[in-house]
Amino acid sequence: MSATIDETLIRDVVSEVLNRLAGGSGSNGSPATPPRQATPTAAGVDGIYQDVDQAVAAAKTAQQRLAAATLKARGEAIECIRKICLEQAEELGRYELDETGIGRLDHKIEKLLVIGQSIPGMEMLTTEAVSGDNGLTVTEHAPYGVLGVITPVTHSIPTLACNAIMMIAAGNTLVVNPHPSGTRSAVLATQRFSRAIREKTGLDNLICLIEKPTLESANAIFTHPDVEVLCVTGGPGVVAAAMASNKKAIVAGPGNPPVVVDETADLEKAAEGIVFGAAYDNNVLCIGEKEVFVVASVADGLLDAMGRHGGYRLTGEQVEALARAAIHKDEKSGHWLANKEFVGKDPDVLARAIGLEIPKGTQLLYGEVGEDSPWLPCEQMMPFLPIMRCRNADEAIRLAVKFEHGFGHTAVCWSRNVETMTKMGKAVDTTLFVKNGPCMAGLGAGGEGFGSYSIASPTGEGITSPMTYTRVRRCVMVDNLRIL
Ligand code: NAD
Numbered sequence: 001m002s003a004t005i006d007e008t009l010i011r012d013v014v015s016e017v018l019n020r021l022a023g024g025s026g027s028n029g030s031p032a033t034p035p036r037q038a039t040p041t042a043a044g045v046d047g048i049y050q051d052v053d054q055a056v057a058a059a060k061t062a063q064q065r066l067a068a069a070t071l072k073a074r075g076e077a078i079e080c081i082r083k084i085c086l087e088q089a090e091e092l093g094r095y096e097l098d099e100t101g102i103g104r105l106d107h108k109i110e111k112l113l114v115i116g117q118s119i120p121g122m123e124m125l126t127t128e129a130v131s132g133d134n135g136l137t138v139t140e141h142a143p144y145g146v147l148g149v150i151t152p153v154t155h156s157i158p159t160l161a162c163n164a165i166m167m168i169a170a171g172n173t174l175v176v177n178p179h180p181s182g183t184r185s186a187v188l189a190t191q192r193f194s195r196a197i198r199e200k201t202g203l204d205n206l207i208c209l210i211e212k213p214t215l216e217s218a219n220a221i222f223t224h225p226d227v228e229v230l231c232v233t234g235g236p237g238v239v240a241a242a243m244a245s246n247k248k249a250i251v252a253g254p255g256n257p258p259v260v261v262d263e264t265a266d267l268e269k270a271a272e273g274i275v276f277g278a279a280y281d282n283n284v285l286c287i288g289e290k291e292v293f294v295v296a297s298v299a300d301g302l303l304d305a306m307g308r309h310g311g312y313r314l315t316g317e318q319v320e321a322l323a324r325a326a327i328h329k330d331e332k333s334g335h336w337l338a339n340k341e342f343v344g345k346d347p348d349v350l351a352r353a354i355g356l357e358i359p360k361g362t363q364l365l366y367g368e369v370g371e372d373s374p375w376l377p378c379e380q381m382m383p384f385l386p387i388m389r390c391r392n393a394d395e396a397i398r399l400a401v402k403f404e405h406g407f408g409h410t411a412v413c414w415s416r417n418v419e420t421m422t423k424m425g426k427a428v429d430t431t432l433f434v435k436n437g438p439c440m441a442g443l444g445a446g447g448e449g450f451g452s453y454s455i456a457s458p459t460g461e462g463i464t465s466p467m468t469y470t471r472v473r474r475c476v477m478v479d480n481l482r483i484l
Pocket of ligand 1: 152178237238251253255379453
């Protein structure tokens with residue numbers, strides 16, 4: 001299926017919204033006034049729960065009601081979520097940015113608009129039939145029941161909304177343990193989705209959210225007998241925990257997407273696409289470009305061109321100074337990790353940390369590194385992009401594979417040589433492999449195909465869809481009902 005994202009419409013709405021945010025926004029439109037608070041909650045009201053057992057019990061009853069309800073009501077419930085994402089994108093986007101301090105307001109708004117417009121729903125659920133001498137067999141895609149959901153801080157409301165649309169479309173209900181640092185946003189969105197769904201359809205508790213999430217509440221969801229399947233979206237810690245659980249788990253884990261640029265690439269387009277992708281929401285997307293390997297003969301051309309598309313080039317010393325300020329080596333795992341205070345921050349915050357003033361409107365900092373730079377293995381999730389010069393495409397591909405860490409998540413290639421693309425696609429073996437476009441083209445924005453906020457690489461479901469959250473059932477009639 002191919003969902004279309006009307007990019008012009010989205011851009012117009014975003015720019016109109018930002019224009020209305022008169023005076024008082026930060027360099028990338030950071031909020032100036034605190035937005036409205038979520039309504040104080042009582043247990044079980046509007047889908048908000050303190051206790052996992054209560055939340056699962058409510059979600060189980062709700063799932064039985066949803067299964068008995070008409071498909072029309074199910075469709076209306078999903079429309080309620082879409083409508084809120086579309087009509088309240090500005091308020092919810094602001095609210096989440098205010099709570100988490102991660103990302104950019106224009107992109108927070110855009111992400112919700114895209115979800116409202118084009119995340120696939122019930123239209124994606126198929127029924128297959130085979131008829132023959134021995135009768136008719138129908139294969140249908142049924143709900144699992146109650147799904148346990150873990151959401152990341154980087155896209156608290158988008159992941160909640162996207163998962164809810166897809167999971168409810170398939171007839172499931174959700175019990176959600178949001179990231180503690182994005183919980184207020186998740187509560188506000190859940191309350192609004194729940195009220196709208198109840199008013200429209202009479203259905204309640206389709207989304208049950210734990211108001212004070214902890215590792216213990218996550219574990220209670222992971223082990224609850226009435227939670228049929230887990231869908232977790234996050235970094236290595238939650239991936240390991242979900243994989244170690246005894247349940248079927250759909251696991252959307254971390255990425256460190258490499259980009260290869262070879263000597264045949266359209267450098268101007270590559271520079272524009274790389275800056276756009278890596279700067280998006282200040283580089284917190286799991287699919288966002290995290291390191292670039294460029295063939296030496298075109299490296300200067302690419303580095304110069306990135307400066308013409310909103311990039312600000314750092315010197316080697318500045319790149320090292322930024323590494324000392326913004327990332328660190330975790331002693332236990334030996335992995336390079338982002339310092340939390342820089343995750344998803346605007347480029348000027350990174351620049352100031354190394355005593356640098358940058359032009360207003362700068363989208364992304366970038367600079368050259370060598371193979372031993374800590375920036376290459378690090379999923380930095382901040383608007384700095386390391387660029388490494390390579391002897392040839394083969395070396396660039398080898399390093400792309402090395403620094404993708406075998407996550408199998410996302411990789412990008414800019415080339416007009418189909419052999420380079422093929423070689424890289426085979427070698428890097430990722431769920432998403434985008435050629436000649438920014439990373440988000442892999443999720444339908446500028447490329448073909450639908451989008452999702454949970455990309456399940458470790459467990460192999462890929463770009464999740466409503467079909468991901470179904471179990472396959474076969475209904476067989478022997479000798480009859482073939483009417484031909
Ligand atoms: P995170 O791993 O810190 O947290 C993700 C969620 O997991 C949170 O709700 C957190 O409370 C929970 N969690 C963490 N450790 C846990 C454990 N041991 N047991 C149970 N729950 C646990 O990640 P984050 O900072 O919120 O998000 C960024 C990470 O998520 C990045 O690595 C990014 O690549 C990844 N991500 C992946 C996708 C995808 O679709 N593959 C999408 C978004 C983000």
